Amino acid sequence: MTSKIGIADTTFARIDMYKIVEKAINDHGVSSKLERYTVPGIKDLPVACKKLIEELKCDIVIALGMPGPELIDKQCAHEASTGLIQVQLMTNKHILEVFVHIDEAKNDKELFDITYNRSYEHAVNALRLLEGKESLSKLAGRGIRQGRKSVGRLGE
């Protein structure tokens, strides 16, 4: 059966993260229906994700956002993340949060690379989670990072 993947994004972000996720899903040849929901900022994402799940019947959602560098932006990201977890608990569906903090990067080039990789990798994670609860188990405890180099497993 074709699964339905919700993608929520913002006008605040400085990069078209939706396009990256769309490419990742196409690259993997998965026949999924995508539903997009665009909101102003990250604090608007939780309800958009809930509507994608409850009203648009998405099986999983990817929440894309790019918090600013100020203290107040960190606070917003915290509130948004808390909301995204609440939505998951209200719906029993996964929402993969892809947040790239603008001050994670030293320059625009690095910001783009982190954003590209993190968005792409989490889109792949979403596809894996749709396959079942142990689909990612072979990668468990391996220090996998999204948007950064993975750090590997200890004790091997």
Add this chain to the structure above:
Amino acid sequence: MTSKIGIADTTFARIDMYKIVEKAINDHGVSSKLERYTVPGIKDLPVACKKLIEELKCDIVIALGMPGPELIDKQCAHEASTGLIQVQLMTNKHILEVFVHIDEAKNDKELFDITYNRSYEHAVNALRLLEGKESLSKLAGRGIRQGRKSVGRLGE
């Protein structure tokens, strides 16, 4: 069909933010019914917004507030924001939070300008969200700011 827009504001704020939102909606020639709810401070906004949605049947709500400059005011803003997200998840309706922190501005003139622009722009965002989930998609990832100059898209 005419939509119903709820607007919650406070006696604590130093600017009549309601009037700005009302102007924005009139400027766009939208025939909406406005419902106003005024409370003392931002921590009273969540339940006011919930009542606007559940008892007054508003389709969307704009929550207007102006947190003070002290640490305790930041804390209040965090509690209010958390509550506003919860209301959205309980009702599946958007609430656009328009908070202007008094210490964002260097002087009264700048405070007024930020407040005017942010209130106006988020009123327009509310109108867009009422049109549907992809109404803002053409603006996604473009670094749009409300109350400040937008910063533009990277990678174009």
Add this chain to the structure above:
Amino acid sequence: MTSKIGIADTTFARIDMYKIVEKAINDHGVSSKLERYTVPGIKDLPVACKKLIEELKCDIVIALGMPGPELIDKQCAHEASTGLIQVQLMTNKHILEVFVHIDEAKNDKELFDITYNRSYEHAVNALRLLEGKESLSKLAGRGIRQGRKSVGRLGE
């Protein structure tokens, strides 16, 4: 119809805030029935307020507390405030939080004055909210403070 006003207070506070609220309500000649609920500290207030609303059928509640000066007290105040907002969202009733932080004042006299004014003014706010959602609208955006001098409106 006579409304029922719940008042929750604590043994931790250093001032009998209940008495001030009672006076404010009497001063305004409102025939309301008061229900009092006394708990040890501010973290006990949320459930007391919920019981005032659900079991004692109060129409609105005033929550009185006086957080101490330590970091842990600030944390308690945050937890209590978050709980008070949750109760409002569970019941669709207003709870006016009247918290006076002991370190807001430079001395006992100032602490008493802030406590007196804030308690009194929020009791009046409760009476206004009982009259309807636009009862406070004429005061919106006027920089009203409780316990401190109001700061006035900008842009007039």
Add this chain to the structure above:
Amino acid sequence: MTSKIGIADTTFARIDMYKIVEKAINDHGVSSKLERYTVPGIKDLPVACKKLIEELKCDIVIALGMPGPELIDKQCAHEASTGLIQVQLMTNKHILEVFVHIDEAKNDKELFDITYNRSYEHAVNALRLLEGKESLSKLAGRGIRQGRKSVGRLGE
């Protein structure tokens, strides 16, 4: 009718707080049935308290914990407290939180004394709350502390 008092404690704490609460209740000659629930740490307390109320039918619960001195311990205490408030709102029953932070005391002797007094006094508070909502009102606003000297009322 005999009331049922739930007591939740942890293996993490360094003092047998349960024994102190038990003594306080016996000292007051109250015929209550005690139900004990022991968990590893303070973050396990919220669900234990909920089970004491819902599955063991306790009328009130006392939650005993001793957060460590590190920043992460403060964080845990905050999460536990938030959860304890949520349980109260889900059940309409009081949970008296008795947390003694290990760094509140300068030495082991002081830690023991604070723990003894706070546990004992809150057990008494629990008995009072079982008697009714105004049972503590004569002590309201008197600056009562548990585990420390009370600070008294201002303005008398």
Add this chain to the structure above:
Amino acid sequence: MTSKIGIADTTFARIDMYKIVEKAINDHGVSSKLERYTVPGIKDLPVACKKLIEELKCDIVIALGMPGPELIDKQCAHEASTGLIQVQLMTNKHILEVFVHIDEAKNDKELFDITYNRSYEHAVNALRLLEGKESLSKLAGRGIRQGRKSVGRLGE
């Protein structure tokens, strides 16, 4: 009756914590059925745990994670912990959180040892909690630590 133990782990962690928990349960000769659920990071754990309880009918869950050293990682851990407590309150089942912060250890060897001990000990705690609410009471107030040396009881 055979109990069912859920184990949620992440690809972010640098150690295969699942294997340690599995060994602890086998060492204790308990005939339990284990259900594993692997997610990308700790913020994905709450919904995985909820699904283990509600969809896979687990009696108890162990949530395994390894937060990174940055401030943002601390924030994520806080959000995850808050979510894990919420799941427990929604299901009345225990979730034992086993989080090892990467900066708890001075080197890889110590990180491995802490992780091994904490995972192993909390697996044993899970087995105890399955036996009943007073199964851990003989260890209450004894300053038990997981992953570190226990600190013992005061006042004996």
